[in-house]
Amino acid sequence: MAPYHIRIYQERDRKSVLALFSQGMEEHIPSTFRLLLKQPRTLLLLPGVPLGLLLLSGSWLLALLASLAILVVLRFAASYPWKKYVALSLRTDMADITKSYLRGSGSCFWVAESEGQVVGTVGALPVQDPTLREKQLQLFHLSVALEHRGRGIAKALVRTVIQFAGAQGYSEVVLDTSIVQTAALSLYQGMGFEIKRQHYFNVSAGLVDFSTLCLVYRLPSAQGGSL
Structure with a gap:
């Protein structure tokens, strides 16, 4: 395939970036659905x-419809957190990417481009928490188009964030991912990120064991300074 290069986001990229972001989130719906199906x-x-309805009514049709209804509800439940996250992002940081990521010196948003097409994205914002001892940069919206995966684009985008963090004087790069994003988790851990904690985003997530993983990457200078 054609080579790619990573550059800072421009307004002309907006439509492609939002489409890539939305598609990337929706890809996790099937794996979330499978997670729900495995729950006790x-x-x-x-x-x-269905069996209870069959015994009570004697109707196989009613039992079949009940099974289908349960699957439809589970499918909706699997899609809901991803669609909600997309909607929330489109109202907040992704509503105006330039304003959110490119107006300050401590944040940025990059795209990976191949043959004039945006095929990957990643953003980074400072963590605004005055109680933190470390200066943290949070990685957001890592996504690579399905047909361009396996070329090292995701790793290059993460490396870009890490290098930016070092140049801006951050001590750590942090991010959140979910238990169903196994490929992303493997990528992050392979690059030196460590799981800091695991939690449930809300009560309903806890009921179906849909956990969020918080990962941290300590910059080499920060590691040296802590010795």
Whole structure:
């Protein structure tokens, strides 16, 4: 495939960046759906409710419709957190990428471009928490187009964030990912990120064991300074 290069976001990239971001989030819906299907409650619910209806009504059609209804509800439940996250992002930091990421010296947004097309994205914002001992930069919206994966683009984008963090005097790069984003988790850990904590975004996430992982990468200068 054609080579790619990484550059800072420009306003002309907006449509491609938002499409890539939305598509990337929706890719996680099937894996979230499979996670829901494996839950003990689901394993009891799927056969239990149709069987109960069959015994009470004697109708196989009613039992089949109940099974389909449960699957539809589970599919909606799997898609909801991803669609909600996309909607929230489009109202906040992604509403105006230039304003959110490029107006200050401690933040940035990059795209990977190949043959004039945006094929990857990543952003970085400072963590605004006065209680932190370390100066942290948070990585956001890492995404690579499906047909361009396996070329090292995601790793190059993460490396760009790490290099930017070092140049801006940050001590750590942090990020959040979910338990179903196994490829991303493997990438991050392979590049030196460590799991700092694991938590549930809300009560409903806890009920289905859909956890969020917080990862941290300590810059070499910060590691040396802590010895």
